[in-house]
Amino acid sequence: MTTPTTATDAYALLTELILQSRQGNRLKALTNFIPQQALELEPFNYTGSGPSDRFVNVYDRGIIPLDHTKPTWIFLAHHDVVNPAYDNVVDNTGSVSVLLALAHRLRNQVLKTNLVFCYTDAEELASPQLGGARKLAERINAGDFGPQVETINLEVSARGTVVWVNQCDGFLKGDPRFVPVSSPFSDSYSLNFWGVRSSCIGIMTEDDLQAVHQRGFTDTWQLCHSPGDKLEVANREDLNRFVDVLEGLVQE
Numbered sequence: 001m002t003t004p005t006t007a008t009d010a011y012a013l014l015t016e017l018i019l020q021s022r023q024g025n026r027l028k029a030l031t032n033f034i035p036q037q038a039l040e041l042e043p044f045n046y047t048g049s050g051p052s053d054r055f056v057n058v059y060d061r062g063i064i065p066l067d068h069t070k071p072t073w074i075f076l077a078h079h080d081v082v083n084p085a086y087d088n089v090v091d092n093t094g095s096v097s098v099l100l101a102l103a104h105r106l107r108n109q110v111l112k113t114n115l116v117f118c119y120t121d122a123e124e125l126a127s128p129q130l131g132g133a134r135k136l137a138e139r140i141n142a143g144d145f146g147p148q149v150e151t152i153n154l155e156v157s158a159r160g161t162v163v164w165v166n167q168c169d170g171f172l173k174g175d176p177r178f179v180p181v182s183s184p185f186s187d188s189y190s191l192n193f194w195g196v197r198s199s200c201i202g203i204m205t206e207d208d209l210q211a212v213h214q215r216g217f218t219d220t221w222q223l224c225h226s227p228g229d230k231l232e233v234a235n236r237e238d239l240n241r242f243v244d245v246l247e248g249l250v251q252e
């Protein structure tokens with residue numbers, strides 16, 4: 001476990017996650033930052049290729065007990081990576097770090113919503129059938145998280161002051177505080193596929209915003225799945241400003 005000061009700084013969490021991931025097990029590194037009493041591991045395998053190819057969704061449900069009179073917001077970010085030899089900051093360790101910091105900040109606060117944090121596996125298979133988002137959707141559709149659920153999915157967040165939302169169907173779509181963009185496949189597409197509302201949100205630079213309007217993709221997104229997707233890409237102030245935005249959203 002980190003010290004409380006470190007645990008609310010998304011950049012410090014990102015640095016620590018990457019250092020620990022370089023030493024071996026990314027999943028272990030992630031679970032180190034979730035309190036043990038709140039941690040739930042959900043193995044799944046939709047590939048049919050045997051137990052050696054098992055995936056694991058990680059849940060943090062310990063913020064407040066589920067109150068069925070309140071809606072439930074599920075924040076998610078995929079924790080899997082294409083190549084464990086890279087830092088994978090943009091895709092998607094930056095987003096994971098933002099959620100961990102948010103969870104630590106909101107712990108013990110009384111809020112208008114139930115909060116669940118879910119770190120999904122197998123997003124990189126880019127398949128609604130095979131990814132961890134399907135498992136999450138099955139549980140939402142079975143009522144595990146109450147009758148009124150919204151999901152907020154963080155993607156490709158490492159730097160920039162522009163907070164964007166993509167075209168998937170969720171409550172943040174059309175919110176004038178966020179810039180609408182088209183973004184590549186994400187767990188939000190899978191959740192929509194299974195009938196679950198989902199907003200995909202992230203940060204980008206002003207240059208990235210111009211690029212996504214002109215070319216449909218950004219230089220930062222281009223780093224995904226490459227050795228260039230490294231710690232140096234991330235910006236401490238931008239990451240923590242994004243945590244501020246999400247904290248404000250939950251508290252309003």
Ligand SMILES: [Zn+2]
Binds near residue numbers: 092155156
């Ligand atoms: Zn991703």
